[in-house]
Amino acid sequence: MKERVQNISNNIFLRYLLLCVEVVLLTILMLTLTRGRCVEYDESYTWWMVTTHSYAGIIEATAMDVHPPLYYFIAKLMMSIFGEKLPVLATVSVIPVVLLMVLASLILMKNFGFLSAVVFNVTVSISPYLLNYNVESRMYSWMNFFVIGVILFGYEIVGDAKAWKWVIFVALAVGAVYTQYFAVLPILVCYVWMGIVFLVRKEKKDLWYLIISAFVCVLLYIPWLRILSETFARKGTEESYEFHLSLREFMNEVFTTNLEYSAIMAGVIAGISIMLVLIQKQYYGFGSMLVVNIVFCFVVSQVIGMFNGHFFAYRYILYVVDLIWLVVVLALTKRNLCVSVALFTWCSLLGLSSYRLVQDYRYNFAPLMSQTEEFIAQNIQDDDILACDLDNWDILYGFYVPGHEWLDIREFNPTDYKGKTVWVFRAVTPFFNEEECAELGISSERFYGFGFMGAQRFELEKVVVQ
Amino acid sequence: MKKQDTRRIWICVLIAFILMALVWPVGLVRKETVYESGGSEPYAQTELVQEAYQRFTAKSDLLTSVAYSFAVDAESAPEGQVHVELISEDGTVLAEQGYTSEELQKENYKKLATKVKLRKGKNYRLCFRTEEGAKVALTTTPHEPNYAPGNIELVVNGVPAEGQLYNAYTYQEKMNWKNVLFDWSFIWIVVGLFIKYEFPQQSSKI
Numbered sequence: 001m002k003e004r005v006q007n008i009s010n011n012i013f014l015r016y017l018l019l020c021v022e023v024v025l026l027t028i029l030m031l032t033l034t035r036g037r038c039v040e041y042d043e044s045y046t047w048w049m050v051t052t053h054s055y056a057g058i059i060e061a062t063a064m065d066v067h068p069p070l071y072y073f074i075a076k077l078m079m080s081i082f083g084e085k086l087p088v089l090a091t092v093s094v095i096p097v098v099l100l101m102v103l104a105s106l107i108l109m110k111n112f113g114f115l116s117a118v119v120f121n122v123t124v125s126i127s128p129y130l131l132n133y134n135v136e137s138r139m140y141s142w143m144n145f146f147v148i149g150v151i152l153f154g155y156e157i158v159g160d161a162k163a164w165k166w167v168i169f170v171a172l173a174v175g176a177v178y179t180q181y182f183a184v185l186p187i188l189v190c191y192v193w194m195g196i197v198f199l200v201r202k203e204k205k206d207l208w209y210l211i212i213s214a215f216v217c218v219l220l221y222i223p224w225l226r227i228l229s230e231t232f233a234r235k236g237t238e239e240s241y242e243f244h245l246s247l248r249e250f251m252n253e254v255f256t257t258n259l260e261y262s263a264i265m266a267g268v269i270a271g272i273s274i275m276l277v278l279i280q281k282q283y284y285g286f287g288s289m290l291v292v293n294i295v296f297c298f299v300v301s302q303v304i305g306m307f308n309g310h311f312f313a314y315r316y317i318l319y320v321v322d323l324i325w326l327v328v329v330l331a332l333t334k335r336n337l338c339v340s341v342a343l344f345t346w347c348s349l350l351g352l353s354s355y356r357l358v359q360d361y362r363y364n365f366a367p368l369m370s371q372t373e374e375f376i377a378q379n380i381q382d383d384d385i386l387a388c389d390l391d392n393w394d395i396l397y398g399f400y401v402p403g404h405e406w407l408d409i410r411e412f413n414p415t416d417y418k419g420k421t422v423w424v425f426r427a428v429t430p431f432f433n434e435e436e437c438a439e440l441g442i443s444s445e446r447f448y449g450f451g452f453m454g455a456q457r458f459e460l461e462k463v464v465v466q
Numbered sequence: 467m468k469k470q471d472t473r474r475i476w477i478c479v480l481i482a483f484i485l486m487a488l489v490w491p492v493g494l495v496r497k498e499t500v501y502e503s504g505g506s507e508p509y510a511q512t513e514l515v516q517e518a519y520q521r522f523t524a525k526s527d528l529l530t531s532v533a534y535s536f537a538v539d540a541e542s543a544p545e546g547q548v549h550v551e552l553i554s555e556d557g558t559v560l561a562e563q564g565y566t567s568e569e570l571q572k573e574n575y576k577k578l579a580t581k582v583k584l585r586k587g588k589n590y591r592l593c594f595r596t597e598e599g600a601k602v603a604l605t606t607t608p609h610e611p612n613y614a615p616g617n618i619e620l621v622v623n624g625v626p627a628e629g630q631l632y633n634a635y636t637y638q639e640k641m642n643w644k645n646v647l648f649d650w651s652f653i654w655i656v657v658g659l660f661i662k663y664e665f666p667q668q669s670s671k672i
Binding site for chain 2: 259260261262265268269272276332335336338339341342343345346349350353
């Protein structure tokens, strides 16, 4: 048995073949969640951003938002090549996961062994929380790819610095900060760790390269620095984020599946792994850097969030989940075959359970949506005006019912729409009552039981202005 | 390999198998499942109860609680009490609980904590009996899609009532195969950490 395992372990071709098969299977699994599914609010925002803005317009619009523009550029580019279709937009989010798996297969297998790469690929692609964002038409999977890429290349450079590695390292770091603002935190910790390693080893040349690479990163980010400071200074529309270090809440949000006690088990496994990594002090303290990074990003991002209500959500530090998995892989996959196989089985089951959850979330709303779309197609005419009763929700409704003028029903002035038909999407406000109808000179007809994903449920009111 | 190490491995393996057996087939680790009345339709209520029972089929073999709701007139002076019993088909009382009308006026949704072993698929009765003139009715769900799974028949004062009791059964169910495999792999991860054996992988360059 031992010899057979040794043979597999030493057969490079076989190892790469198995990893290729794994990456292909996991990619297919993710792609099955990108076709014919519902779109939620944030995704409709991406669609709106990409389809209604030029590249310059994206810069202008993202300057007013909480995310930088790189992801939207990539999405727009892909859609201009492969067509303005929803599956194309969703697939844009799968691409970085595939790239990350390829990168992990190469770097992890070379440095930490075949099983490390096998387990890590399963976790970064289909594990709970990550899978949802890996198929969501948002920037988070790209952020993860850039951040984890920087950290893996950082390790590579510390082991064997080469010019091309420095170039990729800088490119990934710049990509990360142009994709999500919070990506700067783990990269900062990685830079500090690399600096400490070079200082301890008295490698002056590499230390200079590190300083130059940091300088280049800052230089390339200068165009966006002013916008970053404005974004940070701008008060969010939501209430301020309340700082709280609830590890339990985080673990529940990230690791809960329909398998019993999955969050508790993940907590135990992560805890043991962190302990082992800190005790072992291997790989130039790489494991310890990952642990410090997890804690640093978890705490600092929330502190930053306190200053601006719309500037923090757990998904903004999604890379922390990847870092946790990386620690688990480092700590457990090199111990013995028993632990490695058990970990692979456990992670695979967790991943398949998460697949089921995401599938339910993305597709279960479909019957109600079809019914809604059918009603709208049959009843709403092209020149009808549409109205909604929540701020900015015309973006989501507009995705499903495109090509109409939208207005806010709370600012509705009937005299502007004489003889017109206005369809009101009622998510929170009540229908016009008889007195209001008489006062405004309108007739009202009510229809019940509609829903779009993200909007969940709403009623429709057909208002004819006399 | 040293003799000590071999012994250690065997001890770890033994512990792992014992823990695995506790998950399945023993079923020490279970998952909580609630079978409850659903839907958003308005609830109904029975006539005033003297004696009533809800027959139901056990969905699992360990029932931890049954919840139900009473309809009590909050205006009238509280008098009497209600006695609730969980009875098997052969008449054995498995759990019981009494409430005064005063208690029910304050909180009409009550839970009978049971933790009794049932036989899955067998029928049982949840019996309600009022004493000393208590004026209490039971809350029901009138239509079938909203019945709590397992409910068969509601009989109030000797007459079959419309609908079923508005209630919830909480069971501790044995794990399905996915959960069992998940738990078993977790056991092997933890136990495997105590096995001192270096798997021959490509050695790290450090």
